[in-house]
Amino acid sequence: METIQPPNTAVVVVPFPAQGHLNQLLHLSRLLAGYNLPIHIITTTTHGRQVKTRIHGWNPLSIHFHHYPTDHFDSPPPDPTATVKFPDHLIPSFKSAMHLRQPFVDLLSTLSSAAKRVVVIHDYLMSTVVQDAVSYTNVETYMFTCCSAFTSFWYNWESTGRPSLDGELQSILKELPSNEDCMSTDGLQFILSIDVSYKRFSSGMILDSCRVIEGKYIDLLEQEEARDHQKLWALGPFNPVAITRDSSPNRHKLFDWLDKQASNSVLYVSFGTTTSISNEQIQELAMGLEQSEQRFIWVLRDADKGDIFDGEVRKIELPKGFEERVGENGLVVVDWVPQPEILGHPATGGFMSHCGWNSSTESITMGVPVAAWPMHSDQPRNAMLITKVLNIGIYVRDWTRREELISSTVVEEAVRKLMASEEGEEMRKRAAELGGRVRRSVEDGGVRRIELDSFVGHITR
Numbered sequence: 001m002e003t004i005q006p007p008n009t010a011v012v013v014v015p016f017p018a019q020g021h022l023n024q025l026l027h028l029s030r031l032l033a034g035y036n037l038p039i040h041i042i043t044t045t046t047h048g049r050q051v052k053t054r055i056h057g058w059n060p061l062s063i064h065f066h067h068y069p070t071d072h073f074d075s076p077p078p079d080p081t082a083t084v085k086f087p088d089h090l091i092p093s094f095k096s097a098m099h100l101r102q103p104f105v106d107l108l109s110t111l112s113s114a115a116k117r118v119v120v121i122h123d124y125l126m127s128t129v130v131q132d133a134v135s136y137t138n139v140e141t142y143m144f145t146c147c148s149a150f151t152s153f154w155y156n157w158e159s160t161g162r163p164s165l166d167g168e169l170q171s172i173l174k175e176l177p178s179n180e181d182c183m184s185t186d187g188l189q190f191i192l193s194i195d196v197s198y199k200r201f202s203s204g205m206i207l208d209s210c211r212v213i214e215g216k217y218i219d220l221l222e223q224e225e226a227r228d229h230q231k232l233w234a235l236g237p238f239n240p241v242a243i244t245r246d247s248s249p250n251r252h253k254l255f256d257w258l259d260k261q262a263s264n265s266v267l268y269v270s271f272g273t274t275t276s277i278s279n280e281q282i283q284e285l286a287m288g289l290e291q292s293e294q295r296f297i298w299v300l301r302d303a304d305k306g307d308i309f310d311g312e313v314r315k316i317e318l319p320k321g322f323e324e325r326v327g328e329n330g331l332v333v334v335d336w337v338p339q340p341e342i343l344g345h346p347a348t349g350g351f352m353s354h355c356g357w358n359s360s361t362e363s364i365t366m367g368v369p370v371a372a373w374p375m376h377s378d379q380p381r382n383a384m385l386i387t388k389v390l391n392i393g394i395y396v397r398d399w400t401r402r403e404e405l406i407s408s409t410v411v412e413e414a415v416r417k418l419m420a421s422e423e424g425e426e427m428r429k430r431a432a433e434l435g436g437r438v439r440r441s442v443e444d445g446g447v448r449r450i451e452l453d454s455f456v457g458h459i460t461r
Contacts, residue, residue: 009459010117011038012118012120014100014122021125029041035456035460039064041066042066042100043097044068044096044097046096048065048067049067051065056341070096071096073092076089077311080278080314082276085181086376087276088184089306090306105132108139117460120139120142121141121142122142128194134201142203143202144208149209149217149220153217156224158179160224177374177399177400178380182377183377202230203230204225204231205225207232207236208238218232231458233454235455236361241442258331258348261295262347263346263347263349266345266350267415268343268368269296270298270299270339273303273304274356282316283319284407286319289326291408292415293329294419295329296330297331297333297342299334300333339362340362343363349428350369352373352396354379355380355382355386364434367434370383370387370393371396374398374402393431394417395414
């Protein structure tokens with residue numbers, strides 16, 4: 001990459017302490033560091049350790065981490081029986097990060113006295129922490145939203161009085177998942193407690209999205225931002241798009257199995273870091289995978305606790321004899337895995353997913369179709385983007401059935417449809433074509449590369 005010599009510009013990145021948020025801004029930091037920009041990431045000590053533990057495929061030595069201890073916070077286990085799947089058990093850890101306001105001010109004071117310009121990139125949910133940036137004349141702030149442009153557009157449309165829509169959007173609206181049960185009461189109260197009045201001082205918005213994927217919705221959001229005299233930058237995908245095969249001794253053992261499988265023959269099953277599934281549902285899912293007779297890798301981990309290093313993790317029970325019966329057809333993994341590398345492996349032909357935006361962009365980038373099973377937050381609308389708009393996925397469970405126990409028969413049918421049917425093969429072709437276009441967008445002359453160059457040029461002007 002040709003580097004741009006910045007005129008004494010420093011970048012401060014302020015992520016929200018949930019893995020799906022941390023991951024996105026960590027990868028954006030990696031991209032910006034490639035332009036020889038000094039990058040400073042501010043986190044709590046606990047979540048800084050979490051970030052470094054889970055980095056795969058690149059070395060963050062060029063990034064300055066500033067970890068600050070916060071008061072002890074409760075770190076209860078997730079509740080797999082909860083009807084509303086929003087991770088309430090993480091809220092104490094979210095609140096602990098709000099105490100970073102003073103450390104942020106201290107860091108900003110040091111950097112702003114030495115640099116011509118300090119650029120603050122912060123998660124929307126960290127607006128309270130960064131509000132004092134307005135006191136510095138040489139500081140600019142850019143708000144990051146971790147949702148898809150599709151989901152962000154519909155959130156904005158609902159919050160601005162539901163203005164009239166064109167025909168295509170009217171058609172989508174008829175099937176748009178409701179917001180009901182996407183958030184818990186406590187989760188909604190926490191989000192409403194965030195001081196967003198600071199947004200009026202922002203210099204622009206950053207999306208982890210690509211015009212190749214969501215051009216129409218990025219354009220619509222851009223029009224809304226322009227009315228407020230704001231600039232929008234679509235800099236995604238943030239995740240690496242070129243996967244280098246790991247041949248080191250530390251390579252995860254699952255790849256020994258995956259390397260032996262035929263092209264596009266394996267379904268990857270994972271529900272992210274904030275989903276806790278009931279024992280009863282796990283039994284049905286296991287039986288459905290077994291009955292499908294399709295090859296699979298199942299990452300069977302419970303949701304993260306607020307402090308992932310604190311205490312024991314729930315031991316999840318599989319049906320008796322399950323692993324023996326599936327034999328070489330399936331692999332169950334209980335530790336942290338390098339998801340982009342799995343999705344980028346030639347043997348991976350499908351992804352059963354909760355449709356968190358990290359997982360969605362990684363799957364799209366690698367050209368892998370999705371069996372969608374949304375759980376909470378923005379996931380139902382991300383799932384609709386994948387299945388109904390991009391047409392590169394099917395539902396295992398759509399949002400109208402969120403309270404149902406999904407039977408092994410339904411799981412089996414969805415897996416067979418995605419992995420062993422003509423319809424699934426057509427989706428795989430569409431996903432591969434879209435993934436190729438996204439990967440080309442980051443190359444010289446590609447739309448993402450041009451936009452990222454433009455953003456760096458803007459903040460180093």
